[in-house]
Structures are given as structure tokens and as C-alpha cells.
Amino acid sequence: MAENTMRAVSQDEPGGPEVLKIVETARPEPGAGEVLVRVHAAGINPTDWKTRQRGRFSDGSTPPFTLGFDVSGVVEAVGYGVALFQPGDEVFGMPRFPHPAGAYAEYVTAPTRHFAPKPPSLDHVHAAALPLAALTAWQALVDTADVRPGERVLIHAAAGGVGHLAVQIAKARGAYVIGTARAAKHGFLRDLGADELVDYTEQDFAEAVRDVDVVLEAIGGDYPARSVRTLKPGTGRLVSILPMDGPVPGAEDRGVRAGFVLVEPDCHALREIAALVEDGRLKVRVQETFPLEKAADAHAAGETGRTAGKIVLTVA
Numbered sequence: 001m002a003e004n005t006m007r008a009v010s011q012d013e014p015g016g017p018e019v020l021k022i023v024e025t026a027r028p029e030p031g032a033g034e035v036l037v038r039v040h041a042a043g044i045n046p047t048d049w050k051t052r053q054r055g056r057f058s059d060g061s062t063p064p065f066t067l068g069f070d071v072s073g074v075v076e077a078v079g080y081g082v083a084l085f086q087p088g089d090e091v092f093g094m095p096r097f098p099h100p101a102g103a104y105a106e107y108v109t110a111p112t113r114h115f116a117p118k119p120p121s122l123d124h125v126h127a128a129a130l131p132l133a134a135l136t137a138w139q140a141l142v143d144t145a146d147v148r149p150g151e152r153v154l155i156h157a158a159a160g161g162v163g164h165l166a167v168q169i170a171k172a173r174g175a176y177v178i179g180t181a182r183a184a185k186h187g188f189l190r191d192l193g194a195d196e197l198v199d200y201t202e203q204d205f206a207e208a209v210r211d212v213d214v215v216l217e218a219i220g221g222d223y224p225a226r227s228v229r230t231l232k233p234g235t236g237r238l239v240s241i242l243p244m245d246g247p248v249p250g251a252e253d254r255g256v257r258a259g260f261v262l263v264e265p266d267c268h269a270l271r272e273i274a275a276l277v278e279d280g281r282l283k284v285r286v287q288e289t290f291p292l293e294k295a296a297d298a299h300a301a302g303e304t305g306r307t308a309g310k311i312v313l314t315v316a
């Protein structure tokens with residue numbers, strides 16, 4: 001392969017996993033304030049397969065494009081004015097979200113501050129599993145809900161990519177954590193520190209759970225309205241990571257706040273997340289890895305919606 005080219009996963013049209021193809025394309029160049037990162041591993045997220053199916057990023061970008069936001073890799077070169085990193089530094093991050101980042105590729109460029117130093121104790125596969133899911137959990141629970149010690153936090157889809165990290169971030173804040181997941185995943189979640197678990201296939205969580213301070217909502221449909229019924233009147237907060245159609249029924253009557261949060265690149269939160277990892281208080285579970293050229297299989301596995309933890313592409 002020529003020196004200035006690279007392998008990437010590209011799609012020309014909306015569709016199923018089969019539209020994802022390996023192509024040879026131009027290697028990007030870092031602009032002013034940007035780093036060029038050699039990607040060692042790229043995490044997969046539901047937003048990737050939703051974008052693939054729609055054939056459009058939420059910023060309006062249309063095919064051909066390369067999916068992927070989660071990167072762990074090594075700085076290959078730096079652009080004009082960059083002092084934060086130098087070639088050889090190991091970094092991880094969620095560059096450019098929600099604009100295309102092109103992480104399913106051998107190289108990405110991005111603004112320097114969309115990356116942070118990779119947690120030294122993690123390999124690239126585990127570091128690539130963290131950024132988008134952990135930033136989402138952090139920005140929902142810490143920045144938005146401001147979870148306090150002793151508060152009761154209900155986390156939906158607790159075994160998923162976001163959920164299993166949210167359980168641990170809430171525990172690290174000193175909260176009492178209740179999660180929803182099917183029974184087969186309860187052992188996994190107890191090991192991560194969950195205090196109480198509801199098998200949503202057997203029990204209506206809205207009947208089983210009471211006096212909650214904060215709900216992290218990740219399912220959609222009637223979940224926001226049902227979750228509001230579990231919140232403490234007057235002080236409860238519901239943070240949804242799925243868009244909601246207008247006000248949540250029941251929220252105003254109960255005097256609780258409910259809102260949607262879209263994750264953002266944030267190197268400071270990434271450093272806090274890395275510190276939790278190094279303290280042994282945040283573990284990321286990688287359910288399965290696939291090589292870059294098997295991105296279609298990785299999407300098919302993720303789209304089952306049954307993942308415990310994350311799926312990651314190995315690149316370098």
C-alpha cells in the first residue's frame with residue numbers, strides 16, 4: 001500500500017451490515033491544532049449502526065463515509081501549534097462527535113483536546129471501548145444530574161455499553177445503584193457494584209422501584225413516563241440519552257426534571273474516567289472483538305441489542 005494511503009471501512013448507501021466495505025483511501029493530514037492518530041482499536045456504538053441504517057450522520061453528512069467515534073491509538077504526527085501531545089504518545093478519545101470522525105480506519109485526525117492520555121493499565125482494545133459510553137455516563141450522571149453520595153440511582157440497560165460504566169460511575173459517587181437487566185446478567189452487574197437489580201422481563205420496574213433520586217434512561221418508548229413514577233417528588237431528576245418527544249408525561253405534576261443529553265467530546269472528563277480506571281474503580285467489559293475487515297459482523301453482533309459491555313474492532 002502506498003505510504004499516503006490507508007485501509008478504512010466505508011459505505012456508499014444506507015442499509016444492513018453488508019454495506020460496510022473495506023476501501024483503500026487517502027491518509028488524512030493533521031491540520032493546525034490537530035493530531036494524526038494511528039488507530040489500534042475502534043469501539044462500536046449503537047449510533048454507528050443507526051447512522052449506517054439511515055445513511056446519514058446527525059450533522060447531515062451523507063455517504064460515502066466512514067463510521068466510528070471511539071479510538072485508542074498512538075499519535076503519529078502533530079499539526080501546527082500542537083504542544084499537548086507528541087508522536088509516540090498513547091491516546092484515547094471520542095473525536096469530532098457528532099460529526100464524522102472516521103474511526104473505523106487505520107488513521108484519524110482530530111482536534112488535540114478530543115483526546116486524553118490512554119489509561120496505562122488498559123490495552124488499546126479496552127481503552128477503545130471506553131470513550132463514548134463512559135463520557136455519556138459521566139456527562140449524564142456527574143455533569144447533568146450531579147449524583148450525590150447516598151442518592152438512589154436507577155440505571156436502565158445496566159448491562160449495556162453505557163449502563164455497565166454508569167453503574168460504576170454512580171457507585172464511585174457514593175450512590176445506591178439499582179439496575180434493570182435480564183436475570184442472566186445480574187451476576188455481572190453485582191460484581192460491578194450494583195446494589196439491587198430488576199429483571200425487566202419478569203417484573204415491572206415502575207412497580208418494583210421507589211424513592212429514586214436519579215434515573216438514567218436508555219430505552220425510549222414509554223420508559224421515560226414509567227420511570228418518572230419511580231422518582232422522588234420535587235427533587236427527582238431523569239436524564240435520558242435517547243431523544244424524547246416533548247415533555248415527559250407526569251414529570252410536571254410530580255415536580256421532577258427530565259431532559260435529554262447528547263454526549264460531547266471532553267478531554268477533562270476523559271482524564272477523570274482514566275483516573276477511575278487507574279484507581280481500580282472503573283472496569284470496562286469487552287464482550288467480543290472483530291478485525292477491521294469484519295466490521296459488518298461486529299455490527300450484526302451489536303444490533304442484537306443483547307451485548308453485555310462493548311464490541312471493539314482491532315485495527316493495528
Ligand SMILES: NC(=O)c1ccc[n+]([C@@H]2O[C@H](COP(=O)([O-])OP(=O)(O)OC[C@H]3O[C@@H](n4cnc5c(N)ncnc54)[C@H](OP(=O)(O)O)[C@@H]3O)[C@@H](O)[C@H]2O)c1
Pocket residue numbers: 045046047132133136156157158159160161162163180181182183185200218219240241242261262263302305306307308309
Ligand atoms: N445521547 C447520547 O449521547 C447517547 C450516547 C450513547 C448511547 N446512546 C443511546 O443509548 C442506548 C444504549 O446505548 P448502549 O451503548 O448502552 O447500548 P447497548 O450496549 O447496545 O445496550 C445493550 C443492552 O441493553 C439491554 N436492554 C435492552 N432492552 C432493555 C430493557 N428493556 N431494559 C433493560 N435493559 C435492556 C440489554 O440487556 P438485556 O440482554 O438484559 O436486555 C443489553 O445489555 C442506545 O440507543 C444508544 O444509541 C445515546
